[in-house]
Each structure stands twice: as structure tokens, then as C-alpha cells.
Amino acid sequence: MKLLQRKIDSILKEWKKNENRLPLIVKGARQVGKTASILQFAHSNYKNVVAINFVLQPKYKAIFEEGYEVDDIIRNLTLIDPSLKIEPTNTLIFFDEMQDCPACATSLKAFKIDGRYDVICSGSLMGINYQEIESNSVGYKEDYTMHSMDFEEFLWAKGYDSSFINSLYDKMTTVTPLTRIEMDILEKIFREYMTIGGMPAVVNQFVSNKNFSGTLKMQQQLLLDYEEDITKYAHGLDKGRIKNVYDHITVFLGQDNKKFQISKIARGARNREYVGTIEWLRNAGIINVCYCLSQLTLPLKGNYDPKTYKLYYKDTGLLVASLDEESQEDLRTNKNYGTYKGAIYENIVSDMLVKQGYNLYFYRNEKSTIEMDFFIRDAKSLIPVEVKATDNATKSLSKLTAQDGKYPDIRYGIKLCNKNIGFNGKFYTFPYFLTFLLKRLLSTNSLTR
Incomplete structure (x- = not known):
């Protein structure tokens, strides 16, 4: 290899x-x-x-x-x-x-x-x-x-060099659509990355064999290794409760709002009984935690509810490996992500943001009239990031970027989906696979309008 x-x-x-x-x-x-x-x-x-x-x-x-x-x-x-x-x-x-x-x-x-x-x-x-x-x-x-391999490193493993990646970045800064062949090839590679994830041994197996043979077995062994580590290293905490949280991540990601609720993982479970379990899994590098913002203003740090959160797998390939056998077969053979389609896209975007150094935040108001998957920022602006598994209307993103004075810290938004690069005056559209370049892009203020 x-x-x-x-x-x-x-x-x-x-x-x-x-x-x-x-x-x-x-x-x-x-x-x-x-x-x-x-x-x-x-x-x-x-x-x-x-x-x-x-x-x-x-x-x-x-x-x-x-x-x-x-x-x-x-x-x-x-x-x-x-x-x-x-x-x-x-x-x-x-x-x-x-x-x-x-x-x-x-x-x-x-x-x-x-x-x-x-x-x-x-x-x-x-x-x-x-x-x-x-x-x-x-x-x-x-x-x-150090994280598992990000999509840029996956592209390197597939033979693409920095000049190719710089050309993608240049198209983002100038809001120039990708060619049809660029879209087709990169979408295919990104689907591979979603299925394989970024664990280097798994990536090496896939790149060397040029197929998925043996990769699922390796991923499932990693999941078992993580469970073993919980038993071995979770000193001073209830190992059963940590494992209970770990085992329910996929369950909540399969639901519409994806919010993780301690009260629903076991009969009579209470938040106070699970203090430290989420932090342990995060510090161990097993999960990413996304907190709900209290209000849509800057700064982000300190402006969130620590009791309301979503949990994502640190590596999306491990999320895919955790699904049942029928979902596995459907996904790998037919490229059909089924019930977990939204979860997989959200999970991989969360991972790509964390690998760039972002903390994770989402928002949902009390009436659920505004919901937003993620928030990041540039030097001046709070930026809503919507992840769409389909091309449905983006009502929340349109409301947040309306420039009607309700959200003065929001100047524009970003929509991630299976569509080409574009800008409609309110928000930018980027294909999922370009998420890995967002930090580089925003650090230059190239998207400010």
C-alpha cells in the first residue's frame, strides 16, 4: 500500500x-x-x-x-x-x-x-x-x-494535486460555475468519500483495490475498537452510560430534527446522570457536538444552550458503517442513502467544518419557523449554512438573509447541496464537495458583497 x-x-x-x-x-x-x-x-x-x-x-x-x-x-x-x-x-x-x-x-x-x-x-x-x-x-x-483525512487529502490520495484544488478555489472566489465534467467527477469522488470516510487504512485499501472490497469490515472493526476503548479508558464515569450515548447517535441522526435527547435513550434517563459522558466522547475524538445558539448574534462563543445539541460521528464513514446491512447494501450498490440521506450529508459537513477549525452551532426557534443547520463566521458577519439533501426551497435561509434589519449580523448565507456554484444576491450556493475550502475562502473576505 x-x-x-x-x-x-x-x-x-x-x-x-x-x-x-x-x-x-x-x-x-x-x-x-x-x-x-x-x-x-x-x-x-x-x-x-x-x-x-x-x-x-x-x-x-x-x-x-x-x-x-x-x-x-x-x-x-x-x-x-x-x-x-x-x-x-x-x-x-x-x-x-x-x-x-x-x-x-x-x-x-x-x-x-x-x-x-x-x-x-x-x-x-x-x-x-x-x-x-x-x-x-x-x-x-x-x-x-490530528483528524482523519479530510476531502482535500482524499483528493491527494486519488491523484489530484494542489494546482487542481487551487483551480476549484479560484472558481469559488469568482463565483464561476464548474464545468459539467468537473461536477460529475467530483460528485462521484465525494460519494466515495462519504462511504469510505477518512480513516487512512480504509482509504488506502479503497485506493489500492479501486473498489470497496474489505472496507466495510475494517470500518466495523474500528467501531468495535471504539467500544472497547470506552470500556478500557472511561475511568471515573459510568461506562454503560457512555456506551449508551454512543450507541444512540445513529438513531437520533435518523430523525427529522436530529437533536440528541438523553431522556429518550433509556427509561428514566436524566441529564444529571449523564454529566461528562458527551464531553468524554468528544474529547476522545469519537464525536462532534453541535450546540443550539441562544440568539442569532455575534460572538458565537458563549451564545449557546449547552443542554441542546446534536451529535455527529467524527468520521462519516463510521456513521455509514453503523447502519443496518440492508441500508449498507442499498447505499454501496445503488448509491441510495434512504432515510439517512439528510443525516449523512449533515454529518459530513459537520466533520468538514471541524477539520477546518470551526466549532459547531445550529439554530431552531421555539416555533420551529426558522431552522438552520450550521453557523460560521467571517471577520464581520454571522453566516448561516444550510445543508440540503434535496433541492427544496430554503425558507429559513431566505428569511435570515432578507436584509430587513431583523438579523443585522447576517449579511449573506451559504447553501450546500448537489448544485453548481452560484449567488442569488442573498446566499451563495456551493456543491457539498467544496465545503473543505470554506475557511480559506472566508479568511480572505472574498464572499462579502
Whole structure:
């Protein structure tokens, strides 16, 4: 299988160029490609690489027993394995699966002050109190959150380069429709991405085989692995309740309003009994949480109801894999998304927004006369984003962008659907597959009218 190009590749190169670089913690859900990307970078840029996996090599947890002085750690490493070559200024020490040895995070301050060795840590952080790590290492570490592959990385895996992606961006900035062949090909690739998701092992299998053979089995195994992780790492919380929430995500996404309700996941369930469960799943990188805005004004942070939310799978391929066998067959064979059509499109848009750094917000007023799937912002405006699985009328989007003074922070909107690029004076229309370019587009204020 070929080595996949990832965005973290350039992040790691820039990190190494910084003469005052800090120890780096790469965190993210399991199987998003952290280890493979870091090892590829390490062996391409360092004479010596010391890679320690605390799950597969638990004996190395003992290297911190005498304290956190760098010389003591290095001596203990070479005591366990005398063949290790550790030279100052030309060695990267990679602590993998750090959730099984939180003590390695405490050592980062010592490594930074010492300065002779570069250090990268990675792990799912499911079993770690990350606040504790921050307090131990504040000012002496840098964090990077890695996601599963976004659609741009999926395009790279399919053979498309940056010049092609830049041409798509240019058409968005100039509101120039794509050609028919561009629409047809990109819609096909995007449907593949919706079904496959962005887990690199699954993508690699699909790209290498040029078909879906074996991919569903891999996805379903990942779902089982997540359930196992809940059992293993959910310390201090009711593991049964976390799993209950996890198991009901697909159920609520299949409903019209998609709002997640604790009271409906078990007889007599109460919100107070599930405190911390949603946060645990989000921090573990398993779900994305979308909160309901209290009012349609800026700023977004602090302007939402923490008790009203929707839950999405972090990776849409895992949502698809969670469906029943009949839906699976219909989707993969007939491209029919059935009951979950709206859910799948919303889920993938939520994931594409999060991978660009957005927090997720939606809105529904008390009378449900105005409903909007997502809200993002540019430098000056609150931007409603409507996700349409069909080409039905967009009454809510039209109301919000009416410029009648009711919503002064809203200057224009965005509609995502299976239609070409366009602008009607109130909102822009983009095909779903261009969602990955929104942050880049809005950061230049190119859409302001």
C-alpha cells in the first residue's frame, strides 16, 4: 500500500525548522494516522529515531521511575535496549500511545530545558486527564490535533494535486460555475468519500483495490475498537452510560430534527446522570457536538444552550458503517442513502467544518419557523449554512438573509447541496464537495458583497 500524503507532513516540517521548537504532542482519535505520519517524518529527517510504544512495549514505562532528568531517562532507555543510538542534536525520541504512560508528558519540560533531543508524543488521550498534562507542561509543549483525512487529502490520495484544488478555489472566489465534467467527477469522488470516510487504512485499501472490497469490515472493526476503548479508558464515569450515548447517535441522526435527547435513550434517563459522558466522547475524538445558539448574534462563543445539541460521528464513514446491512447494501450498490440521506450529508459537513477549525452551532426557534443547520463566521458577519439533501426551497435561509434589519449580523448565507456554484444576491450556493475550502475562502473576505 502506498504512503498517503497528509497535512501533518508540512506541520512537522515547519516544526523542525523552528530553532526554538517545543516538544510536540500529536493527539487524536485512534487510527487517524498519527503514528505512520510521525515515523515517516522522523526517518526522513533524523539520523537516529527512538520510537517507544507504551502499549506494545510496557517495559519502557519504567524509564521515568527515577525522575525526569534527561540523562536519567536516556540512561534507562539504553539500559533496556543497549542497541539504541541516541546522539545529541540528531535524535528524535517518539513516545507513542502516551495515554498508557502519562508520566512521559511530565518529562517534556525537562527535555525542552535540556535542549539536546527533539521529542514528539502521540496518543488517543482517551485515558488521560489532559488538564493534568497541561498543568505539568505549560509553556514547554506544543499541541496539534490530528483528524482523519479530510476531502482535500482524499483528493491527494486519488491523484489530484494542489494546482487542481487551487483551480476549484479560484472558481469559488469568482463565483464561476464548474464545468459539467468537473461536477460529475467530483460528485462521484465525494460519494466515495462519504462511504469510505477518512480513516487512512480504509482509504488506502479503497485506493489500492479501486473498489470497496474489505472496507466495510475494517470500518466495523474500528467501531468495535471504539467500544472497547470506552470500556478500557472511561475511568471515573459510568461506562454503560457512555456506551449508551454512543450507541444512540445513529438513531437520533435518523430523525427529522436530529437533536440528541438523553431522556429518550433509556427509561428514566436524566441529564444529571449523564454529566461528562458527551464531553468524554468528544474529547476522545469519537464525536462532534453541535450546540443550539441562544440568539442569532455575534460572538458565537458563549451564545449557546449547552443542554441542546446534536451529535455527529467524527468520521462519516463510521456513521455509514453503523447502519443496518440492508441500508449498507442499498447505499454501496445503488448509491441510495434512504432515510439517512439528510443525516449523512449533515454529518459530513459537520466533520468538514471541524477539520477546518470551526466549532459547531445550529439554530431552531421555539416555533420551529426558522431552522438552520450550521453557523460560521467571517471577520464581520454571522453566516448561516444550510445543508440540503434535496433541492427544496430554503425558507429559513431566505428569511435570515432578507436584509430587513431583523438579523443585522447576517449579511449573506451559504447553501450546500448537489448544485453548481452560484449567488442569488442573498446566499451563495456551493456543491457539498467544496465545503473543505470554506475557511480559506472566508479568511480572505472574498464572499462579502
